[in-house]
Every structure is written in C-alpha cells, then in structure tokens.
Amino acid sequence: MNPTLHDVARVAGVSIKTVSNVVHDHPHVRPTTRDRVIAAIGQLGYQPNLSARGLRSGKTGVIGLAIPSVREAYFAELADSIIVAAEKRGLGVVVDQTNGVRASELDVIAGRRLRLTDGIVFSPVHIGEQDAELLHAQFPLVLLGESVFGGPTDHVTMHNVSSAQAAVEHLLEIGRRRIALIGADDPDETTSVGSAALRVRGYRQALAKAGIAYEPALVRPAGSWHYDTGAAATRALVASGTAFDALFALNDTLAIGALRALDEAGVRVPADAAVIGFDNIDATRFTIPSLSSVDPGREAIAEVAVEMLVERIAEKGAPVPPRRIKPDFHIVRRESTGFAHVVDAVREDATSAARVV
Amino acid sequence: MNPTLHDVARVAGVSIKTVSNVVHDHPHVRPTTRDRVIAAIGQLGYQPNLSARGLRSGKTGVIGLAIPSVREAYFAELADSIIVAAEKRGLGVVVDQTNGVRASELDVIAGRRLRLTDGIVFSPVHIGEQDAELLHAQFPLVLLGESVFGGPTDHVTMHNVSSAQAAVEHLLEIGRRRIALIGADDPDETTSVGSAALRVRGYRQALAKAGIAYEPALVRPAGSWHYDTGAAATRALVASGTAFDALFALNDTLAIGALRALDEAGVRVPADAAVIGFDNIDATRFTIPSLSSVDPGREAIAEVAVEMLVERIAEKGAPVPPRRIKPDFHIVRRESTGFAHVVDAVREDATSAARVV
C-alpha cells in the first residue's frame, strides 16, 4: 500500500495537518519541522493520492479534449498544442474521440463522456447553431471550430469565412479564374453544420468580389476530410471534364489527396492548376510541390482555449458572459501556388518551427 | 451541487446501499424497488462521482499513454488505436508527451507523471537495456517499442531487426545494391538506445546475407525522426557525392522528407533511387510517388498493449512473469520501390483501411 499523510506524519512525528501544510507550501511552518517532514516524505516515497484530493477539492487536475480523431493531422497537432498548454498549468489531458458522430458529440455535451475532468475543450463537427439550446453544459466548456452564433459557451474559433476568402483571393491574385473547391457539404447531407459551409461562403464572396460567376460544377463534396476522399473528389472533378485552373481544398489532408489525384491525371501543379489547402499542417512543407495553405493560428487557439477553460474552472459566483475569440490567420504561400520553396523552415514558418523538437 | 447517492436514496425512499446495488446491476433487488431507484436517478440526473469511486476502489478508470509527441504521425495513429482499444473496455486515456527527453521518461517510470491513472502504456525513446533496473515501476506498466531485453515489465515490441532486414531485402530483390540509410544514431550521441540501432542491425544483416560490404558513407544520422531532418539528411547524402540507388528511411516521416529532398536534387524515385520507409502511416499511400513501408502492426500492438495492461491492473496475488509480444509485420510495396499504385485502398491495406472513418 502507498504511504499516506498519516504515515508521513507518524514518521516525522507531527500531525497530518503539518504534513499537508508542507506539501502545499503553506507559510507558518517552522523550517526545522519542514525539514523533518520533507525527509519523511522522501524516506517513504510519499505521493498524494489524487483521487482523495479530487474528492475533497472537487478538482481532478485533468481536462478533457474531445475531437473527431487524433489520427487526423490537424487534430494531432491541435492535441499537441493543447497538451503543451495544459502541462504549463499542471493539468493532464484526457483525449476522447467522437469520430464526428453526432450522438457521441451530444454525449460529450451532456457530460456522459470524459467524466473525471474539470472541464472540456470540445471541437464539434455536427453540433451547430441550431443546437444552441443543447450547449448549456453543466461543467466548464470551451468550444473550438466553427461558430455557434449566440451560444451560451466560450468559443475559440477561426475566421472561417474571411480566411477562406483570403485563400481564394490568393488564387485570384496569381491570375486564376476557374477555381474549383473540394470538401463542400454534400447537398444530400442535411446534418452538416460544420466549417464547410462557412468556408464555401468565403469562396463565394471572393468570387463575387472579383466579378466571377459561381459555378456549381466546380464545387465538389468530399464526405469526410481525408486523403482518400480528397483524392476521390479530385478524380471525380477531373473526370467530369469541367475545366479548372486552381483548386481550393477545405483542409490540407484533402489537398494532399488532391495533389496525388492531379499527379495521376497528369495535371501539373501549379502550372495547370494551383492548389491551396487549409490548416497549415506540418506535412504541407514537404509535399511535392509544397502546399500553400491557410494558417489558422492553431497554437494561439490552443493556448487561448486552455486559458479560458482554466478561468472557467476557477470561476466562483456570477459567471462571466460567454466569450468569443478568433485568433489571427494568415496565408502561407508555397510552391503549389507558384512560390519558391524555402529550405530554411524557421524563416518560413516560425510558429511550427518553434515546436520542432 | 451534483446529486449524490444519498439524494437518490432519499427521493426513491430507499437506502444508499440499494441505490448502489442498482447502479452496479447487483442481483437481489426487487424489480419494483429497482424501478423506483431508476426513476429517481433519471429525475435527479444522478451521475456517480468518479473521484469518490476512485478513492474508494483504488481505480480511476483511466490509463496513461506516454509517447514522445502526438504530433508525430506514427504516434498520432498509435494514440488513436490505444484510445479505441481503451474505450472498448470503458477506459479513458490521458496522453502525456515526453518529447523524447530522458528526464521526462524517467519521471514517467518513477510515477511522477500521469498520476490519476490505473496504469501506463509507455513508448520510451531513451530508456533501454541498460536501464532494466529502473523499470521496476510501482504501477501497472506496458512498454512499447524497442526491446528492453530481460526487463521486468510487459513489453509489446516490433520485429525491429527482422523487419528492417526484410525492408532492405525488398530493395535488394528489385535489384538495388547501393542502399543508403537515414535515421541512424548519431555516432557522437551516446544516449540513444532506441529502435535505430536495431533497424541498422537488420540493414547490415540483409547486406551481409547478400554479400554486400557495409559502407559507412551510406549510413546517415538524422537526429530526431521528422520531415525536416529526413530532408536534411538526404540533402547531405546527395551533397556527399556518395552514389546510391536506394534509400531506407528508418521511419516514414524521414522518408517523406527524403522524397522531397530527392525531388529537389533531381533524383527520380524509384528510377534513380528506390525508397522505403517504416511505420506505414496513412500518408504513405498519398505521397508522390506513394511510399513503400514496413507495416509494424500498429493496431495489434495497441490492442495487445491495452489488453495486457488491463490484465495487470486486475491482477491480484502473485504477478504473472513479464511477457514479451511481437505482432507480425509485413512489407507494403508501393510506387517508391517500383510497384503500381492501388487506387482501392481496401485491397491494398486492409488493416488501416478498416479504420478510415
């Protein structure tokens, strides 16, 4: 059995309160007493029982991170950033995967998952504006991702519309006019309330501003946002015979699948079709050609999300009204839209380079 | 305040023992009583307090996963598999990142991290054979990765030597003779005890069997195993002027960086140099060209690791002696070693395809 406060107290010849005071660095402990207690702790290898502490304090020191899947590159990088931000504050992170299944997402909101946590950072896929009612969670909650307008919870989101618009404007700036998009919501699918619609809106705004007509044939659904669906959507686009000179993929994984499908079809990137993705995942610097992308400020998102969650957890009395934060984004120009490869990654992208171990 | 067993008992007009019996599906509860209790639970929205349960039972229902970084593709996929395997058994997973720092790894072993867990699955980088002494953890522990021969803990490892040998034999089979390797331990670095040495051994065995002399100039260190270090090591290899007609990268991330560097140098893959990686991460099917790799059986590793850990957690009395398990590996042949691209991913690689959402 592990030693307890009582054991330490006995060995040190003091009461458990004194041991507790030492453990918690309380003042008003005589140095000699402190030394004796510390010696006893060392001798016994005492470690506080976190279940007992949790029961007593109502805090576990662990937060939950609910994401579709850590296997998707963007979420892996997000999880990394969240774990780093949490560790800075002495918190552990339990990772829960919803697989984008709405029922699982509702379980997260209802508190039926991730129970041994003080609060949850949640990146939903199928919970949206129409679900504002549901979002009154009984625990500290910070939402990531697309905006649930007017919802009752803190929210760290991205400039989905304006950054997508900026991505398309980048394609327009380099002279492209027939810009395809992959990753749109399937028109048959009624449940989707995610980022897709917002990014498509940005796409349409950019086109409208440039006086280019929206062409439905250029906008392709992809189902989930993975390599294989990106490749499949692109193959379908090519097979359709619709001419295009640029491709906006709604995330980088789709874009990497698209690069592959374009290569198979003999479409040169960027000569025949420029490509831009979204998320700026690590791999974008090493595809062939390297992939231009929208950097949504992932580290800032994670840092802010954890900070807000910690504040909510510490909150007493009247709650602060829900806050909405959108970190800055920027467009990263690489070979897939005609820009030179930068070998020195640090100069190109200080944010991710800083994390390279 | 959340409702407790007492609240439920009061509302249902029974004692807390009876509520507890209902919650735990104990027999010997009269159906009418059970219904009343269930109604009260529903009415109050009762959820057991896991801290209290943990304090009482000594179990938290959470396991720890300690890996270098979830940002690295292989570990992201491993974490996914571990989380899935744990969820099947009703367990949560706290993810801890060691960043491959030895001091952090020692903290994991000493139980100074990941404290609110019932046991830990640990993939160390800098803990090896010479540390067998240290590995007497005071909690259930399952090690992943390179083999700590004779250690006191359960271990799920890979056939590092024989699978690396098989990878090189694959390159030999397609007629390559000057096979470079990137990702070896830096000769100046004395702390490394990871998979690198074992995989290099497999490389040397394959060469020896084929009667090919080992050439140190073909074997390059890369520091950490990332895209950028793979690219840098490959650039250095090319710049050295040492002729080579194949490249074995000790993991896929290195290999993807190598593909990029080879492309920059005008070396065609596989015509001028065939390339094979290790891990068979999702991205390998979508690089240009697609990347041959060693599939180490990640899902089986995760499943077995969690199963062993659960057994250890449940263990009473005399412990079962430490077990060592090595799931099967296999070589996946793709374009980078001259094999045709298979569009239908399901046929090519049933294991990972099964997980595609």
Added chain:
DNA sequence: ATGAAAGCGCTAACAA
C-alpha cells in the same frame, strides 16, 4: 432484499 455504518486519503475550518 434492504439498511446501517465504517472508512478510502485528503483539505480546511477551527482549536489550542
């Protein structure tokens, strides 16, 4: 089939 009560290890209010 159900109830009463001890106690898991800790924190913190109160006492000395």
Added chain:
DNA sequence: TTGTTAGCGCTTTCAT
C-alpha cells in the same frame, strides 16, 4: 506554529 476533526461520495461488510 501545530493539532484535531468533520466530511467529500462512494463501496462494502455486516446486520437485519
């Protein structure tokens, strides 16, 4: 400055 003690919510033993 240090000690005593109640009680967090649950599980479980023992009684009934």
